[in-house]
Amino acid sequence: MAEDAFEAVVAAHHAEIRRYLLRITxxxxxxxxxSQETFLRAFRAYRGLAPGANVRAWLFAIAxxxxxxxxxxxxxxxxxxxxAALERTGAAPDRADGQVLADETRAQMERVITSLPAKQRLAxxxxxxxxxxxxxIGVSLRCSEESARAHVFQALRKVRRxxxxxxxxxxxxx
Amino acid sequence: MSSQHPVxxxxxxxxxxxxxxxxxxxxxxxxxxxxxxxxxxxxxLGHYRAVEGMMDTLRRVPLPGDDATLARAQLGSRLADxxxxxxxxxxxxxxxxxxxxxxxxxxxxxVQYLPAGGSLPGHVRxxxxxxxxxxxxxxxxxxxxxxxxxxxxxARLDWPLDRRRMRGDFQRRVLDATAALPYGAVTSYAGIxxxxxxxxxxxxVAQALRWNPxxxxxxxxxxxxxxxxxxxxxxxxxxxxxxxxxxxxxxTVAARNDFKVNREAMxxxxxxxxxxxxxxxxxLRSLPLTTLTLFSTREGAExxxxxxxTTCRPDLxxxxx
Numbered sequence: 001m002a003e004d005a006f007e008a009v010v011a012a013h014h015a016e017i018r019r020y021l022l023r024i025t026x027x028x029x030x031x032x033x034x035s036q037e038t039f040l041r042a043f044r045a046y047r048g049l050a051p052g053a054n055v056r057a058w059l060f061a062i063a064x065x066x067x068x069x070x071x072x073x074x075x076x077x078x079x080x081x082x083x084a085a086l087e088r089t090g091a092a093p094d095r096a097d098g099q100v101l102a103d104e105t106r107a108q109m110e111r112v113i114t115s116l117p118a119k120q121r122l123a124x125x126x127x128x129x130x131x132x133x134x135x136x137i138g139v140s141l142r143c144s145e146e147s148a149r150a151h152v153f154q155a156l157r158k159v160r161r162x163x164x165x166x167x168x169x170x171x172x173x174x
Numbered sequence: 175m176s177s178q179h180p181v182x183x184x185x186x187x188x189x190x191x192x193x194x195x196x197x198x199x200x201x202x203x204x205x206x207x208x209x210x211x212x213x214x215x216x217x218x219l220g221h222y223r224a225v226e227g228m229m230d231t232l233r234r235v236p237l238p239g240d241d242a243t244l245a246r247a248q249l250g251s252r253l254a255d256x257x258x259x260x261x262x263x264x265x266x267x268x269x270x271x272x273x274x275x276x277x278x279x280x281x282x283x284x285v286q287y288l289p290a291g292g293s294l295p296g297h298v299r300x301x302x303x304x305x306x307x308x309x310x311x312x313x314x315x316x317x318x319x320x321x322x323x324x325x326x327x328x329a330r331l332d333w334p335l336d337r338r339r340m341r342g343d344f345q346r347r348v349l350d351a352t353a354a355l356p357y358g359a360v361t362s363y364a365g366i367x368x369x370x371x372x373x374x375x376x377x378x379v380a381q382a383l384r385w386n387p388x389x390x391x392x393x394x395x396x397x398x399x400x401x402x403x404x405x406x407x408x409x410x411x412x413x414x415x416x417x418x419x420x421x422x423x424x425x426t427v428a429a430r431n432d433f434k435v436n437r438e439a440m441x442x443x444x445x446x447x448x449x450x451x452x453x454x455x456x457x458l459r460s461l462p463l464t465t466l467t468l469f470s471t472r473e474g475a476e477x478x479x480x481x482x483x484t485t486c487r488p489d490l491x492x493x494x495x
Contacts, residue, residue, distance in 0.1 A: 006253075014249065015242045022239055032245035039249055040256055047262070047307050109228060128229040153190055160225050 006046050009055055010039055016056075016130065017063050023125050024067050034070060038063045057136035064122055064140040071118065105166040112162030116155050119143075123151035124159070181208070182215050189215060193222030259338075261302055262309030265294065266317045269324050270414050275313045276302060281334030282316060285389050287408050320390065326421045329357040331391050339387035348382040355396045355467075358422040358474035360435055362400045364464035365445055380405075395419060400464045402435045423470035440468035441475050441488055450475040452493060455486035 018035035025031055041062050049058065113121060119141055126132045126140060137148035185208050191197035192205045209216040261283050263276035272294075276284040286301055288294060298306070322328035340346050351369040355361060363380045367373050379397075386394045389408065395418040399405035404426070407415035416426050416433045424440070426433040442458050443450040445467045451458055458466075469475040472488055482489040 010246075010249065010253070014246055018242045018245055019237055019240055022237060028239040031239070032248070035242070035245050036249045036252055040252060043253060043256060044260070044305065044307060047309055106228065106232065109225075109232075129233050153187070156190060156194070156222070156225065160221055163221075163225065 006043055009042070009046070009059075013056055013059050014039060017059050020060065020125070020130055021063055021067060023129055024064075024122060025070060030070065034063065034066050037066055041066070054136065054139075057132065057139050060126060060130070060132060060136065061140040064126075067122070068118060105163065108166055109159060109163060112159050113155075115162075116158060120151045120155040120158070123148055124155035127152045179212075182212060185215065189219055190222060193219055194226055256305060259305045261306040262312040263298065263302060263306055264308065264310040264313035264317060265298070266313075266321075268321060270417060273317075273320065274298060274301065275316050275320065276306060277312060277316065278336045278338075280336035280338070282388065282391060283336035283339055284387050285320070285391050286387075287389060287411065287414065323390070324418075324421060329422075333391060335388060335391070341382075341385065344378065345382040345385070348379050349386065349388075349392050349394075352383065352386075352394050352397055353392045355393055356469070356474055356478035357393075358424060358470035359467055359478065360396045360398050360419070360424055360440075361445065361467045362398055362463050364400055365467065366397055368445065368464075390418065393418075396422075398435055398463075400462060402437060402463055403429065404433045404435070423474075424468075425470070435468065437463070437468065439493060440470060441472060441493065443467045443469070443475065443480060448480055449483040450480050450488060451483040451486045452488045452491065455483055 014035060017038055018031050021034045021038070022028070022031040025034065038059060042059055049055070113124065116124065123137050123141060126137045127134075132140075134145045134148040134152070137152070138145045141148060141151070143151075185204065188197060188201040188205050189209075191201055197205065205219070209219055258279050261276040261278050263274060263284070265272055265274050265288060267273075270287065271290050272288040274284065274286045274288050275282070284301065288297060316333065319328060319331060319333075323331055337346065337349075340349055347370045348366060351366050354369075361369075363383070364373070364376045366383075367375045367379045370379075372378075383394045383397060384406075386392055395407060395415045404412050404415045404419075406412060412432055419426060419435070425436045427436050428434075437453055437459075440453060441450045442453045442455070444458075444461065444465055450469060450472075453459065469478075472482070472492060476482075
């Protein structure tokens with residue numbers, strides 16, 4: 001039955017979708033609510049999903065849509081996300097010495113990401129944090145693959161500019 | 175910042191592609207050749223790589239609040255609840271016009287006539303709410319049986335029912351009493367009121383039957399007015415009621431925007447008795463329909479457990495077919 005298959009979908013994707021929502025919203029309780037809502041919506045529509053469809057990308061699209069509605073409804077995204085981002089900066093255990101990221105630099109990076117326009121921010125997080133490809137990001141943002149790529153690159157430029165003075169460049173490998 | 179030199183500007187998209195590891199061989203070669211001689215772009219590439227490295231790190235560090243246990247448990251119970259409410263539906267043509275059939279985990283939840291034309295999706299949404307999905311496969315078997323029924327090739331629809339769309343205890347009792355009316359039998363609203371032990375509640379009974387979530391399956395078409403007139407059905411579709419009754423052998427005559435059951439052509443029983451008669455037996459003719467149950471066939475009457483009257487012997491002197 002479709003129901004059993006859906007159990008497998010929940011098992012495979014719920015934790016990641018919640019993590020994504022955690023990154024794009026104010027934190028735990030919003031991510032809890034929105035991740036549940038994502039899967040309830042998905043369940044309602046699951047039977048209509050084409051066989052062989054990219055379920056993960058489809059779930060990201062539902063979560064993105066809910067997340068954006070949530071931002072609009074709450075009108076508190078920037079404030080809340082900034083707070084959450086700062087909070088996260090404080091707790092980053094288990095860093096190998098070679099990967100140490102100066103807290104200040106990381107906080108600055110998260111501030112820049114937070115201040116990005118919604119589509120660029122979501123595209124950037126989907127690409128860099130969840131490694132979705134541009135087609136998948138395009139589905140989530142209802143735009144073309146090219147636009148999705150442009151959003152990510154535009155975000156990358158802004159992040160890089162926002163970190164001016166914080167960056168110690170690495171020499172390009174030839 | 176990157177150099178403003180036109181060559182550097184033109185190369186910038188390639189440079190980003192290389193930095194994020196998405197460049198094709200040609201672009202990679204262009205960038206390698208350029209940064210070998212351009213310090214600013216070399217540094218810029220280094221900066222972008224540093225950003226990529228930071229993003230990599232950020233992706234790997236544990237995310238505060240990353241514990242889905244509670245949300246997952248809540249989701250489990252909300253999904254179970256949704257599953258039990260969820261209706262899979264199909265819309266099918268039938269001899270009586272388009273019909274909506276919906277079933278849930280519990281059983282058949284809704285059978286309704288739909289208006290021909292008009293905005294079906296909106297209508298279906300109003301009937302079913304959000305928790306419904308089109309599922310013709312799950313309803314196909316029901317459709318086939320319903321069509322057999324409407325064509326007179328099947329007398330029973332033995333379906334498990336989901337009764338949650340019924341409205342309250344009173345309506346449930348009315349619909350249960352209605353469901354017990356045998357194929358080919360008719361009784362009055364007053365007859366149903368008497369059956370549920372509320373003989374004065376004739377109007378509330380009629381009111382309760384105005385919304386029957388399981389049209390045809392719960393045969394509210396077998397409940398008629400005390401005068402024998404069909405009175406109402408599915409809004410203004412008394413013609414559908416007449417056609418359903420005709421399938422079951424109940425003879426009616428047209429009467430001023432309505433139809434009237436022809437008592438002379440029906441086997442007759444005082445509701446609650448154990449015997450059925452021809453309509454001319456004894457004083458039956460003078461009794462009001464409110465106290466009677468009428469049957470279109472002897473078989474129908476006997477299938478519901480009553481015997482032929484030993485006086486008028488409908489078994490020996492049947493009504494003309």
